[in-house]
Amino acid sequence: MAGSEETLKKKLQDENEMAESHETRTLTDKQKISKESLTYSEKIQDKGKEPPEPLWTTFADSVVKLRIDHSCSQTPITVHQMFKETVDKYGPLNAMASKKNGKWEKITFAEYYNLSWKAAKSFLKLGLERFHSVAILGFNSPEWFVSAVGAIFAGGIVTGIYTTNSPEACHYIAYDCKANIIVVENQKQLDKIMQIWSRLPYLKAVVLYNDSLSERHPNLYTMEEFMELGNEIPDATLNDIISSQKPNQCCVLVYTSGTTGKPKGAMLSHDNITWTAAHASRAGDMQPAEIQQEIIVSYLPLSHIAAQIYDLWTGIKWGEQVYFAEPDALKGSLVNTLKEAQPTSHMGVPRVWEKIMEKLKDTSAQSGFMKKKVLSWAMSISLERNLSCSGSDLKPFRTRLADYLVHAKIRSALGFSHCQKHFSGAAPVTTETLDFFLSLNIPLYQAYGMSETTGPHCMSGPYVYRRHSCGKAVPGCKVKLVNEDADGNGEICFWGRTVFMGYLNMEDKTKEAIDDDGWLHSGDLGRLDKDGFLYVTGRIKELIITAGGENVPPIPIEDEVKKELPIVSNAMLIGDQKKFLSMLLTLKSALDPDTSDPTDNLTEQAREFCQKIGSKATKVSEIVATRDQAVYQAIQEGIDRVNMKSTASVQHIQKWTVLERDFSISGGEFGPTMKLKRLAVLEKYKDEIDSFYKE
Incomplete structure (x- = not known):
């Protein structure tokens, strides 16, 4: 054992020297590197003295210059330093709660830290190399958190992989990030890794949690076995690694969804994580x-930056208690967890809020006449008050009565009785959804950012709120618009401590994203009002440019169609390089309780719409197969109303069709966070789209 300990120390010394000196790499002709991302030793040779740190890099073992702003100049710290501060302040408080055999089991921050320490030593025992990855493939759990923190303590990089990924998609990420260890949730995820293990030259071990091993394999461990592997690694060895870490080094990799090409690994530094956890959350009034x-x-995918920064890192920073939902949360069990946990704050992507809205509308549609009238009365009172410019309550008795009779009961049924802050992020939210929750006295505070800004760069909150706006730049961060048009819309650009280090091994993509002055270009269109509130109005890559050269942002038109037609679930505008605009429509259908996939049955709200216009249809297939006259006429009339509101005829929808099945993750139309994958939809429904434009 003494020999292996000596080997480990020697290896650590070598890796530390590499991190400090950044020795010159041997590059092929095709791997030329720009001056901005030269390694330390190359710059020293070039200038004869240590150069200033670059703003970006494409190497996992490099460092970058931190974008410190005098208005918010928190001393840069590592993830370990942040956690140690938390243990000193909140050690006895409960940090995590997960359900085992029907009972909630809780772990304190002190226990959480100790488990992460043990995991770090076990990762070292398995051969985790400095700046190589621990990839995690599984649903949110204490094991996910402990593996992530332990990987960083051990000098590695934590990399989440979506549980919906195919084996090949898993291979791409595990290979690209040089994963030394992969932590998987269950047999289903393990099977994916077993298929590709032989093609992962950096992979040394796999750890399985939430399942027992059906058969033994070399270098395959259960979580219980794994946690004991590092017992013989001295604490001093781990302490040496931790003390060598710097705030401007990479500790997290977040891979983009890959909807516009290969997934890109956004490298996030210790400072990106610790600074954003502190300041973005406080901008949203987290206490x-x-x-x-x-x-x-915690229920949204932790491989996505929105959930990871909100659940994991902010949770550590401010001593929050995180309850883990069941893996079938989005299939219906989430509300049960919410009722038991009674969260004080909740975040959802727009599609989650939309599904809650549709469920409430369905329940209302099945209620008696009097209940419907009372609900309608209460919602109209609250919406009127919340939309009033002053925000003052001219008739407080009515408002309190409406809240007592209706809103409080709805919030209780949703598990929101103690919830003071409701956030929406990761995609645009519709006006219909905003107004619906506003009418229940639940304002949705929008957050805006991207993987490349460590999540939220702009935040709304109880004290920074305007309807339709995603708030203001977090203190210490900046936002500007470039290439503004006559209406004040321009590309949104970011500056601040949230901005990532660069894309792993992708110099060209990094240079596309970060300009010569160091500003990160979002690819999103937006406008700023006189008070600095940001409004996201579209996406440059989603902008439709017609054959006549007219620029048409699709999202406002799609939202207007859904607002006019309550039967419509999804609307996607078509028309890039086409002579006119057309649209794909899907109808609101009930979800399969086991798979969460859309069924053929219309929702209660959709059936109610049909009855009002004289249709007896109860299934999507009935409407599409017969081109139900009443429904199709109502849709055309709704499209006509939308066209009448448009500012120019080029924005008129001239043709449309109703698809046989609603969009879904399994159908390929949505990504893991239920964001619309437009390119995938264009490819999947190519025949339907082509039919619009046949002469």
Whole structure:
């Protein structure tokens, strides 16, 4: 054992020297590197002295210059330093709660830190190399959190992989990030890795949690076995690694969805994580535990930056208690967890809020006449008050009565009785959804950012709120618009401590994203009002440019169609390089409780719409197969109303069709966070689209 310990120390010394000196790499002719991302030793040779740090890099073992702003100049710290501060302040408080055999089991921050320490030593024992990855493939759990923190303590990089990924998609990420260890949730995910293991030259071991091993394999461990592997690694060895870490080094990799090409690995530094966890959350009014311990429910994919920064890193920073939902959360069990956890803050992507809205509308449609009238009365009162310019309550008795009779009961049924902040992020949210929740006295605070800004760069909150706006830039960060048009819309650009280090091994893509002055270009269109509130109005890559050269942003038109036609679930505008605009429509259908896939049955709200216009249809197939006259006429009339509101005839929808099945993740139309994959939809429904434009 002494020999292996000596080997490990020697290896650590070598890796530390590499991190400090950044020795010159041997590059092929095709791997030429720009001056901005030269390694330390190359710059020293070039200038004869140590150069200033670059703003970006494409190498996992490099460092970058931190974008410190005098208005918010928090001392840069590592993830370990942040966690140690938390343990000192909140050690006895509960950090995590997960359900085992029907009972909630809780772990304190002190226990959480100790488990992460043990995991770090076990990763070292398995051969985790500095700046190589621990990839995690599984649903949210204490094991996910402990593996992530332990990987960083051990000098590695944590990399999440979506559970919906195919084996080949898993291979791309695991190979690209040089994963030394992969942590998987269950047999289903393990099977994916077993298929590709032989093609992963950096992979040394796999760890399985939430399942027992059906058969033994070399270098395959259960979580219980794994946690004991590092017992013989001295604490001093791990301490040496931790003390060598710097805030401007990479510790997290977040891979983009890959909807516009190969997934890109956005490298996030310790400072990206620790600074954003501190300041973006406070901009959203999240409270430190000494004031009020926030309670949140973790259910969105942790491989996405929105959930990871909100659930994992902010949770550590402010001493929050995180309840883990069941893996079938989005299939219906989430509300049960919310009722038991009673969160003080909740985040959802727009599609989650839309599904809650549709469920409430369905329930209302099945209610008696009097209940419907009371609900309608209460919602109209609240919406009127919340939309009033002053925000003052001219008739407080009516408002309190509406809240007592209706809104409080709805919030209780949703598990939101104690919830003070409701966030929406990761995609645009529709006016219909915003207004629906506003009418229940649930304002949705929008956050805006991307993987490349460590999540939220702009935040709304109780004290920074305007309807339709995603708030203001987080203090210490900046936003500007470039290439503004006559209406004040321009590309949104970012500057600040949230901005990522660069894309792993992708110099060209990094240079496309970060300009010569160091500003990160989002690819999104937006406008700023006189008070600095940002409004996202579209996406440059989604902007439709017609054959006549007219620029048409699709999202406002799609939202207007859904607002006019309550039967429509999804609307996607078509027309890039075409002579006119057309649209694909899907109808609201009930979800399969087991798979969460759309069924053929219309929702209660959709059936109610049909009855009002004189149709007896109860299934999507009935409407599409017979081209139901009443429904198709109502849709055309709704499209006509949308066209009448448009500012120019070029924005008129001239043709449309109703698809046989609603969009879904399994159908390929949505990504893991239920964001519309436009290119995938264009390819899948190519025949339907081509039919619009046949002469």
